[in-house]
Amino acid sequence: MHGEMEYMARNEGSRRDIRAWMKDARSVLMCAFSYGEPGAPHASKEGHGRVARYAARRDYHDLLRGRMNEVRDWLSASVPGARGVAFCDMSPILERSYASAAGLGWQGKNAMLLGADLGSYFLIAGLAMNIDLPGDSPAPDHCGSCTKCLDACPTDAFPQARVLDASKCISYFTIESKGTIPEAYREKIGDWVYGCDVCQEVCPWNRFEKPARALPPPKIATELPLEELAGPASAGLRARLKGLPVARAVRKRLTRNALLAMGNSRLERYRQILEQYASDADPVLAEQARWSLSRLSRPA
Numbered sequence: 001m002h003g004e005m006e007y008m009a010r011n012e013g014s015r016r017d018i019r020a021w022m023k024d025a026r027s028v029l030m031c032a033f034s035y036g037e038p039g040a041p042h043a044s045k046e047g048h049g050r051v052a053r054y055a056a057r058r059d060y061h062d063l064l065r066g067r068m069n070e071v072r073d074w075l076s077a078s079v080p081g082a083r084g085v086a087f088c089d090m091s092p093i094l095e096r097s098y099a100s101a102a103g104l105g106w107q108g109k110n111a112m113l114l115g116a117d118l119g120s121y122f123l124i125a126g127l128a129m130n131i132d133l134p135g136d137s138p139a140p141d142h143c144g145s146c147t148k149c150l151d152a153c154p155t156d157a158f159p160q161a162r163v164l165d166a167s168k169c170i171s172y173f174t175i176e177s178k179g180t181i182p183e184a185y186r187e188k189i190g191d192w193v194y195g196c197d198v199c200q201e202v203c204p205w206n207r208f209e210k211p212a213r214a215l216p217p218p219k220i221a222t223e224l225p226l227e228e229l230a231g232p233a234s235a236g237l238r239a240r241l242k243g244l245p246v247a248r249a250v251r252k253r254l255t256r257n258a259l260l261a262m263g264n265s266r267l268e269r270y271r272q273i274l275e276q277y278a279s280d281a282d283p284v285l286a287e288q289a290r291w292s293l294s295r296l297s298r299p300a
């Protein structure tokens with residue numbers, strides 16, 4: 001279920017109780033930071049690889065923790081003895097669980113936290129405090145009989161509604177997985193080169209997505225030219241990706257993903273670059289390029 005992300009299994013028990021992380025925590029404050037772009041098209045584009053929407057903006061971890069620390073400082077200044085620690089994504093805490101208990105939204109069948117007034121294109125950050133704060137009630141579930149996300153997932157990554165098998169998720173393959181991508185999933189990954197938004201794109205509640213306020217505007221398009229991604233690390237590309245989550249995927253992973261997408265595109269114009277990589281010293285890249293080359297000669 002977790003693929004190479006061993007930390008998920010390792011900390012499973014303690015991640016459910018924040019007191020394993022902050023001993024004297026008495027309240028948890030959860031916030032949603034929207035990165036929606038109402039009306040913006042996010043479609044495949046010939047010769048390009050797709051990047052998940054959140055990844056087109058500046059890396060959010062420090063930024064959002066910083067915003068929560070501002071709240072912490074304000075609370076600490078107002079309540080004597082109040083102390084707290086902010087978290088966003090990097091700490092051993094099940095953020096969706098806490099956010100759902102805090103009433104930010106309900107857990108959709110696609111495992112995403114969803115709000116009736118903001119859809120699911122938002123990131124979560126939290127603040128654990130050593131003081132009692134008034135609690136909110138969990139939000140009611142509005143998925144009803146809809147199964148659009150479960151039906152649309154290209155890799156069938158949901159063994160049941162609300163449970164994600166991370167080891168089958170395109171987001172896992174393209175961002176986290178270091179080695180060879182299993183053959184059975186390559187075609188299904190299509191043109192995704194960093195993350196995946198399919199189970200959110202089809203969600204009817206995302207017609208209520210909200211534009212970002214705390215997060216800066218996108219720095220890159222959500223479609224990137226495949227040749228540029230697989231080519232030599234140009235100063236131009238490095239500068240464009242600097243400070244973005246995409247820069248977290250080491251160069252080799254991005255190249256592997258771009259080679260895969262080239263195979264799925266079946267465009268003859270990639271033959272030369274794929275032939276070059278087919279004899280690369282790196283076995284993961286060489287094998288990926290050979291597979292993609294084999295796709296060029298086959299009819300779609």
Ligand code: B12
Pocket residue numbers: 005008052053054088089090091092093094095096097100107110111112113114120121122123124125161162163164165166169171172175176194195196197199
């Ligand atoms: C590891 C991780 C991943 C892994 C694995 C995800 C997984 N299995 O959940 C991979 C790389 C695949 C991944 C993908 C994505 N991720 Co991610 N990921 C995380 C991370 C770091 C840990 C999540 C985790 O531990 N999951 C394990 C399972 C057990 O927990 P869970 O899904 O959170 O759900 C539990 C609770 O919600 C609770 N629950 C609450 N209500 C209900 C109701 C029912 C009926 C049930 C059964 C359970 C349930 O029980 C669940 C099971 O224990 C979190 C940040 C964090 N620290 O929480 C971000 C986070 C979950 N990811 C996030 C995002 C944005 C994504 C992507 C959209 C990125 C992308 N576009 O590619 C995809 C979405 C995939 C999907 N459909 O969920 C956001 C989600 C925001 C939101 N609105 O929900 C988070 C919260 C990061 C953040 N700080 O904003 N991610």
Ligand code: SF4
Pocket residue numbers: 110152153154155156157158164168169170171195196197198199200
């Ligand atoms: S992010 Fe993509 S691959 Fe992962 S569960 Fe959603 S639709 Fe499936």
Ligand code: SF4
Pocket residue numbers: 108109110114142143144146147148149150202203204205
């Ligand atoms: S697509 Fe349908 S089932 Fe999936 S999360 Fe959205 S409302 Fe729920």
